Every structure is written in C-alpha cells, then in structure tokens.
Amino acid sequence: MDSQSWIEHADLLSLFPSHVWTFDLTAEEREKIAHEITPELEAIRPVFSENRTGVGWQSPQDLHRRESLTTLVSIIDDSTRSILRFLKIGYDAFEITGCWANINSPGCSHRMHSHPNNFLSGAYYLQTQAGADTINFHDPRIQAAVIRPPVTELTGSNTDQVVVKVKDGMLLLFPAYLQHSVDANTSDRERISISFNIMFSSFTENLSKPLWSGGV
Ligand SMILES: [Fe+2]
Numbered sequence: 001m002d003s004q005s006w007i008e009h010a011d012l013l014s015l016f017p018s019h020v021w022t023f024d025l026t027a028e029e030r031e032k033i034a035h036e037i038t039p040e041l042e043a044i045r046p047v048f049s050e051n052r053t054g055v056g057w058q059s060p061q062d063l064h065r066r067e068s069l070t071t072l073v074s075i076i077d078d079s080t081r082s083i084l085r086f087l088k089i090g091y092d093a094f095e096i097t098g099c100w101a102n103i104n105s106p107g108c109s110h111r112m113h114s115h116p117n118n119f120l121s122g123a124y125y126l127q128t129q130a131g132a133d134t135i136n137f138h139d140p141r142i143q144a145a146v147i148r149p150p151v152t153e154l155t156g157s158n159t160d161q162v163v164v165k166v167k168d169g170m171l172l173l174f175p176a177y178l179q180h181s182v183d184a185n186t187s188d189r190e191r192i193s194i195s196f197n198i199m200f201s202s203f204t205e206n207l208s209k210p211l212w213s214g215g216v
Contacts, residue, residue: 018140018178020164023079023171030169033072034126037194040068041101053107054184064099064196072124072194073099079171080120080198091200091207094119099196104132106189110182112138118197122173125166126194131187135172137162138179173198 001010025033041059048055064073076096084092097118104110115121123135139145139160151158166172174180176197185191200207 018137018175020137020172020174020178021079021083022164022166023075023173024167025075025169025171027169029071029075033075033124036068036071037101037126040066041103041192045101045103048105053105054109055105056108056110057101057103059101061098061100063101063194064096069099069194075171076122076124076196076198079122079173083120083173093201093206094198095201097197097199099194102191102193102195104182104185104191106185106187108191109184112136112179112181114179115176115197118176118199120173120198121176121178122171122196122198123166124171124194124196125168125192127190127192128166128168129187129189129191132185132189132191133166134163134183135166136181136183137164137174138181140178 001012003010040063044059046057048057063069064076073096080094081092084094102110102123145160148160156162164172182191
C-alpha cells in the first residue's frame, strides 16, 4: 500500500486464504512410482489413434486399491497427514475415496469443476511438458465476480484465476471445493496425471453432530 503522511501504521490482513500445497518428490520416489504405475496404465488404457486430437481418458476410480499404487498411496497419506496438522485439524481418520488416471492427448482440456463430498483433492503428475504443465484455480468467492473493474496489472489481489505450474513428480493437494480447470494440451505429447479425493472416515458417525451442546 502507498505510504501516506497521515498513517502511523498500516497492515494488510489476508483473510480466509485458499491453500494449494505442492510437494516435489525425490528422484528415487518418482522413479519407483513410475516403475509401479506405468505397466498398470499401459494395461488398462485405450490406445488413441495418431490423428485424433482433443481426446481425454479417465481410468476406473479404484486405482488406490491396486498393488501398483502402494508407493503413491503411502505418500498421499503422509502428505494428507501433514496438511491436517498444518490446518490444526483434530481428527485424523481419513481415506482416499477415489483415485484415477487422466490421460489428455494434444488438444484436450478439462472444464472448470470441483470435487463435491470430499475434503481434499489432489493430483500427482506423471508426464507433463511445456504446453501441458499447468492447472488453473478459480476464485471460490463467487460474490467477488459481481463487480470486476478493469485492472492495470493482474495480481494475486485482483485476479479471479491463478495458474499453477506443475511438473513431473509433483504432488499437488487443494480443498475439494476449489474450482479448477486444465487448459488445452498444446504440446505434442500426452499429459498424464493421477487424481484422487480424500474424505474423513466415518464422517456422519463422528463429525456431523451439532457443534454446540443442547439443554440448559
Ligand atoms: Fe479435478
């Protein structure tokens, strides 16, 4: 903010931040994961014909239960635990509720969406390259779109969309309510990622009761 003669002290509070966590895996873990997952993917994926563009494929959503995902699942569990600690959440029973592969051929995009009925969502990037190495996050404050005056420069304080660069071996997690999209793959290779959702276990039994005590 500008400094003004009438100000003794100014402060800027960023309220209710939307977090996106990224973890770059070590070369050793990346290789192990690629070694485990690639044969599984090759076995279940369709083969796209050379000249078809804009084709996307999603695998069945049970990959987290397969042997080939053991290393990745354990890393997802660890990263989730560290996020719950960061958020000071006092309930640590959670589970992966779905996990699937995405293969986007050149020209393929993914429209804006969120992942309802989960607490966190995420993706692990197996194959990215220039032209296929971003994910867009959209402002969850829908009321902020009511008035959009022109800006002289896009900044984190006035934008309605943030583009996050991703790379091979990156694990990215975010609140499941946060809308996101993927631009069309402008590279000449496929973009391959593994997506997942995370929810608290036994949610209704343990977390749905009123947060106040009744009676007098
Ligand atoms: Fe998504």
